[in-house]
Amino acid sequence: MPFDNDIEQMMNYLERFCKAPHIxxxxxxxxxxxxxxxxxxxxxxxxxxxIYATSNLSCSHFLGIGVFATSQDRAPQGNLFVKVESDNLYLSFELEECGEESLLTPIRVIDALIYLAERTGHAHLPEDYIKQ
Known part of the structure; x- marks a missing residue:
């Protein structure tokens, strides 16, 4: 496990990307x-x-994940979103409806990583984007 079962480290990592209401x-x-x-x-x-947090606190999708150009000056619309809805986490491509087929499960994670691994890009955190 990447975090060596360190719960504090796990939560600190997650809080870097998510706003308080989403946490x-x-x-x-x-x-x-x-x-x-x-x-x-x-x-x-x-x-x-x-990996970037969405700015709209009322949205159910709270993280965007994708591959983008380094020249972009704002967090763009991504090609994969993590959503929280009805006390479940979902992987959602282009904001598709949540359902059993997109529930965050190991096989869905593998599918999403394969999808992302086929592209190349640069990792940005939300604070890396220029504020306008």
Whole structure:
């Protein structure tokens, strides 16, 4: 496990990307899904994917994950989103509806990582984008 079961390190990592209301929403998500999310974010970052928090606190999708050009001056619309809805985490391509087919499970994570690994790019954190 990338975090060596260090819960504090896991939460610090997640809080770098998520806004407070989204972190609160994760309180109702199962520990297994949160752990899977953290592993997924770690691996996505190692694949040089952009990972950024969304600015709209009312949105259910709170993280965008994708591959983008370094010249972009704002967090762009991504090609893969992590959403929290009805106390479950979902991987969603282009904001598709949440359902059993997109629930965050190990096989869905593998599919998403394969999708991302086929592209190249540069890893950006939300603070890396120029504020306008």
């Amino acid at each position: 609160d929403a994760l309180d109702n998500v199962s520990d297994e899904q949160v752990n899977l999310l953290l592993d997924f974010l770690t691996l996505a970052h190692k694949l040089s994917c952009d």
